[in-house]
Amino acid sequence: MRYIKDIPNPRYKIGLYQWNSKYIIKIESGMYEQTYKIDDYEVTSTDELEACMDDAFTKAIADRFDAMHDDFNGTLQRHNVLF
Template structure:
C-alpha cells in the first residue's frame, strides 16, 4: 500500500492510498475510521481524488462519524 497524499482537515485525518489497482480514501477520527475504495480505472488521474473529497463528501463523512460513535456508545453501554 502506497500513500499518495493527505488532505488537511481539522476534524479528521484524510489519507489517500494506491493499492491493488484501487485508490483508497481513508478518514480517521479517534478510534473510528472510514475507508472508500475506488477502482483506479474509474479515474483519469490521482488528482481526481481531490475532486471526490470535496466539502460535501467530508461533511457527510463527519456526520457518519457522529452516527458511528453513537452506535458504538450504545452497544458498549449494553454490556
C-alpha cells in the same frame, strides 16, 4: 498498500493509498475511520479524488462518524462496559 499522499482537511486526517489496482481513501477521526475504494482506472489523476472531498461529502462523513460513535457507545452501555 502504497501511500500516495495526504489530502488536506482541517477536521480529519485523510490519506490516499493505492493497492491491488484500487485507490483507497482513508479518513480518520480519533478512534474511528472510514475507508472508500475506487478502481484506479476510474480516475485520470489523484487530483480528481482530492476534488471529491468537498463540503457535501465531508458533511456526510461527519454524520457517519457521529452515527458510528453513537452505535459503539450504545453497545458498550448495553453490555455494562460504560456506565
